[in-house]
Amino acid sequence: xxxxxxxxxxxxxxxxxxxxxxxxxxxxxxxxxxxxxxxxxxxxxxxxxxxxxxxxxxxxxxxxxxxxxxxxxxxxxxxxxxxxxxxxxxxxxxxxxxxxxxxxxxxxxxxxxxxxxxxxxxxxxxxxxxxxxxxxxxxxxxxxxxxxxxxxxxxxxxxxxxxxxxxxxxxxxxxxxxxxxxxxxxxxxxxxxxxxxxxxxxxxxxxxxxxxxxxxxxxxxxxxxxxxxxxxxxxxxxxxxxxxxxxxxxx
Amino acid sequence: xxxxxxxxxxxxxxxxxxxxxxxxxxxxxxxxxxxxxxxxxxxxxxxxxxxxxxxxxxxxxxxxxxxxxxxxxxxxxxxxxxxxxxxxxxxxxxxxxxxxxxxxxxxxxxxxxxxxxxxxxxxxxxxxxxxxxxxxxxxxxxxxxxxxxxxxxxxxxxxxxxxxxxxxxxxxxxxxxxxxxxxxxxxxxxxxxxxxxxxxxxxxxxxxxxxxxxxxxxxxxxxxxxxxxxxxxxxxxxxxxxxxxxxxxxx
Numbered sequence: 001x002x003x004x005x006x007x008x009x010x011x012x013x014x015x016x017x018x019x020x021x022x023x024x025x026x027x028x029x030x031x032x033x034x035x036x037x038x039x040x041x042x043x044x045x046x047x048x049x050x051x052x053x054x055x056x057x058x059x060x061x062x063x064x065x066x067x068x069x070x071x072x073x074x075x076x077x078x079x080x081x082x083x084x085x086x087x088x089x090x091x092x093x094x095x096x097x098x099x100x101x102x103x104x105x106x107x108x109x110x111x112x113x114x115x116x117x118x119x120x121x122x123x124x125x126x127x128x129x130x131x132x133x134x135x136x137x138x139x140x141x142x143x144x145x146x147x148x149x150x151x152x153x154x155x156x157x158x159x160x161x162x163x164x165x166x167x168x169x170x171x172x173x174x175x176x177x178x179x180x181x182x183x184x185x186x187x188x189x190x191x192x193x194x195x196x197x198x199x200x201x202x203x204x205x206x207x208x209x210x211x212x213x214x215x216x217x218x219x220x221x222x223x224x225x226x227x228x229x230x231x232x233x234x235x236x237x238x239x240x241x242x243x244x245x246x247x248x249x250x251x
Numbered sequence: 252x253x254x255x256x257x258x259x260x261x262x263x264x265x266x267x268x269x270x271x272x273x274x275x276x277x278x279x280x281x282x283x284x285x286x287x288x289x290x291x292x293x294x295x296x297x298x299x300x301x302x303x304x305x306x307x308x309x310x311x312x313x314x315x316x317x318x319x320x321x322x323x324x325x326x327x328x329x330x331x332x333x334x335x336x337x338x339x340x341x342x343x344x345x346x347x348x349x350x351x352x353x354x355x356x357x358x359x360x361x362x363x364x365x366x367x368x369x370x371x372x373x374x375x376x377x378x379x380x381x382x383x384x385x386x387x388x389x390x391x392x393x394x395x396x397x398x399x400x401x402x403x404x405x406x407x408x409x410x411x412x413x414x415x416x417x418x419x420x421x422x423x424x425x426x427x428x429x430x431x432x433x434x435x436x437x438x439x440x441x442x443x444x445x446x447x448x449x450x451x452x453x454x455x456x457x458x459x460x461x462x463x464x465x466x467x468x469x470x471x472x473x474x475x476x477x478x479x480x481x482x483x484x485x486x487x488x489x490x491x492x493x494x495x496x497x498x499x500x501x502x
Binding site: 009013016021024057061078086113115187189190192194195210211212213215234239241245246 | 331
């Protein structure tokens with residue numbers, strides 16, 4: 001395999017790019033074991049350090065995963081979520097062969113803040129409700145949801161979350177509204193950002209610090225009234241979002 | 252200012268969170284100078300190291316910027332791009348007070364690959380055209396575009412890019428179609444991912460390695476025929492995307 005040894009792209013990155021192409025081309029298939037470090041050194045005529053850097057980078061991008069004592073394998077493709085349709089958490093994951101589950105991390109009344117009071121249109125003197133969920137795929141943390149509601153709605157959401165958990169059904173907060181007959185969301189405003197994980201987020205999602213994080217902030221509305229403010233933090237190596245848009249024809 | 256000294260959230264992260272809230276609340280305004288490191292040590296009763304970590308984190312998230320010998324200031328908010336409407340590159344940046352400009356980095360014929368042949372529906376034997384652009388805001392790199400076209404269309408796009416550059420007008424490839432009477436894009440498929448920069452991308456965008464990157468992959472269609480495959484890499488600390496969606500009412 002020919003690497004460009006005089007160019008500006010480091011060797012480990014070139015090797016990662018080749019592995020990426022092989023996965024895209026179908027030469028390397030999901031779940032397939034890739035050659036050992038020693039074999040890769042021979043194939044590309046590079047040092048062990050370079051091979052390790054290439055594998056670490058590919059792992060970081062979610063292309064490969066290492067299994068202790070077993071070797072390195074081609075990972076499942078990232079979970080793709082359609083932006084213009086709202087799928088249940090379970091469906092989004094099932095489409096990619098992941099078994100979804102949800103853990104209830106925290107559910108409690110919390111003092112209001114100037115910021116949340118404004119977003120949720122609730123007087124600063126009233127307490128609000130904080131619900132924290134962890135969405136897992138094949139038992140691994142995938143997304144951490146941090147939601148705020150009015151105290152009343154939060155308590156109802158908490159009860160619905162407990163009921164749904166007892167049935168062993170995975171859910172996100174959006175899914176919970178379906179079981180709530182009195183509140184139906186009609187609109188959602190979302191902001192998408194690429195960030196890296198800090199100490200506490202790395203702890204929660206069980207990833208190294210400064211791992212890529214896809215952060216989605218949402219305000220959920222029911223007929224123009226904000227009912228939920230939610231921060232969702234998706235593991236960047238596991239998730240991607242997609243959209244198809246018609247472009248306006250210009251004259 | 253009270254920090255939680257027994258909790259699991261590190262002090263520097265708590266301080267960063269307070270600064271973030273103050274910016275959101277409007278207590279700290281765009282362009283305003285924040286207190287000096289020494290003053291922050293006194294305000295929060297923490298060490299200089301903790302204050303530096305807090306500022307570094309806030310800087311990394313695009314909340315603050317440091318100016319050599321001048322102090323630390325509140326940054327311009329991230330550029331927000333509406334997902335459901337297609338704005339010109341110039342308009343997106345102008346809405347946030349940035350002066351946009353575009354640099355032509357590379358324009359050349361390149362051999363086809365199995366992957367690109369499939370995506371662009373061009374026989375593998377035909378060469379294709381690669382156009383690389385850098386989008387800048389206030390002279391700083393913001394987004395790196397790497398586009399592939401059929402050889403013929405690529406040459407036309409290159410010519411239009413040169414003409415537009417000469418008029419000192421900023422542009423992305425999507426903007427160039429407007430000046431092309433013979434090809435009009437009708438649809439675009441996009442994938443959004445959170446990643447971190449590798450060595451070559453850090454070089455191009457002038458950011459430290461493992462900086463947050465918002466990566467957008469697009470296929471542009473003209474009446475069901477793919478005409479452009481584009482990878483765009485936005486600085487995560489400078490850019491965010493937003494969307495407003497109607498939710499289907501369930502029965």
